Amino acid sequence: MSPLPPPDRSGDDPSSSLSDEELESFLREAAEGGGASAPKEPSARARMVARRLREEETAAARRTPRPAPKRDGRPRRRRTWAVAGVLALAVLAVVAVRPSLVLDRLPGGGDDGSATPLAAETGRPTGAPAEPAGSARATRDxxxxxxxxxxxxxxxDAIEVPEAKALSGMSEKDVAFALRRAKELLVAANLDADVLRGEHPDEALDVLDPKQPKLLPKLRRSLSRPDEDHDPLRLFTRFDPHETRPAGDAVKVRGRMTLAAGEPGVVKVDADYTFVYPRVRANDQDGPVARTIIRRVLTLTLNDPARWEVTDGKLLVERYFSEYGNTSCGIHDGYLHPGFGDEDPGGERATGPLADPYDRSRPLTGTEPDDCGKVSRT
Structure with missing residues (x-):
């Protein structure tokens, strides 16, 4: 095929671009076999594409022998293929003029950031989630x-509690209460707007049993005087409001909650959730968006006060582990410090292994190295 002639740009005029409604109307009428003529092409680029497509169709027609007409319906089928070919050419021409009309209708391909929602997680994934199609970056919108x-x-709403049932000598009502209180703790510690900007997590602390030895005093000490050994981030999500602020109102959440029977009079609630927080600099109106990812694994118990020395209506914490993605290393001031794409993160240099913070297939047991590692993506 001979090369195409140089494009004629004398007719290019952005103000003459077809509207989405005109192009979509043309495609719809072509698909229905209508006789509407194609809308006027707006630019030299569109004319060049259409001319090339016509040349290719003509060349193909010359190479293909024309069959003799028959009475068995084949001419009708051939005509159907011809209509489909015209429609395909029209689609190609439209894509050449305005590719977003097609790409925006593909799952996850639009400029509005929409994507098909995932079903709720019902068990541990078998691997890390795939990289989303394309290479689009986060924006403030x-x-x-x-x-x-x-x-x-x-x-x-992303924290869904399982169906309650009687367990370990505890009634279905007791188990439902334990599940509800476990969700209240997760929400108050990781999603409450006041807690996220560094305020005291009173509602979260109120869920916990004051009779559990050392836990509440340790948490309060970490909130008032944080250091490496007393870090409130192990249970609470907090950002320095003078450094960053939320990029929008949403926090994305993925995980699951399960029930298990403990000793007689003990119901266990296991929670494994990953939270994704988009942030921007506090005083920056046009800067980039950073995402900090936190995974939390907790086992909470509701104990029967008739059998155990506990406070009625409060939960005990059997274990709690956390893993942080995209926060500075070596800073123990009680806040998360996201790293932005246009700068090196503060704090010490990451020394741990590369990890994918979205990989929920790995168990989190508390035995992982304490080294601060790099993340493969945010």
């Missing part, structure tokens, strides 16, 4: 773009 979290549910 779409802070989860380019992240697996774009398809996750958001906020407290």
């Amino acid at each position: 779409h802070p989860f773009r380019g992240s697996p979290a774009e398809r996750w549910a958001e906020g407290a």
Whole structure:
């Protein structure tokens, strides 16, 4: 095929671009076999594409022998293929003029950051989530773009409690109460707007049993005078409001909650959730978006006060582990410090292994190295 002639740009005029409605109307009428003529092409680029497509169709027609007409319906089928070919050519021409009309209708391909939501997680995944299609970066309007979290549910609604049932000598009502209180703790510690900007997590602390030895005093000490051994981030999500602020109102959440029977009179609630927080600099109106990812694994118990020395209506914490993605190393001031794409993160240099913060297939047991590692993506 001979090379195409140089494009004629004398007719290019952005103000003459076809509207989405005109192009979509043309495609719809062509698909229905209508006789509407194609809308006027707006630019030299569109004319060049259409001319090339016509040349290719003509060349193909010359190479293909024309069959003799028959009475068995084949001419009708051939005509159907011809209509389909015209439609295909029209689609190609439209894509050449305005590709977003087609790409925006593909799952996850639009400029609005939309994507097909994932079903709720019912068990541990078998591997890390795939990299989203394309290489689009997060923006302030779409802070989860380019992240697996774009398809996750958001906020407290993403924390779904399982169906309650009688366990370990505890009634169904008691178990339902334990599940509800476990969700209240997760929401108050990781999603409450006041806690996220560094305020005291009173509602979260109120869920916990004051009779559990050392736990509440340790947590209060970490909140008032944080250091390496007393870090409130092990249970609470907090950002320095003078450093960063939320990029929008949404926090994406992915995980699951399960029930288990403990000793007689003890119900266990296991929670494994990953939270994704988009942030921007506090005093920056146009800067980039950073995402910090936190995974928390907790086992909470509701104990029967008739059998155990506990406070009625309060939960005990059997274990709690956390893993942080995209926060500075070596800073123990009680706040998370996201790293932005246009700068090196503060704090010490990361020394741990590279890890994917979205990989929920790995167990989190508390035996992981304490080294601060790099993340493969945010």
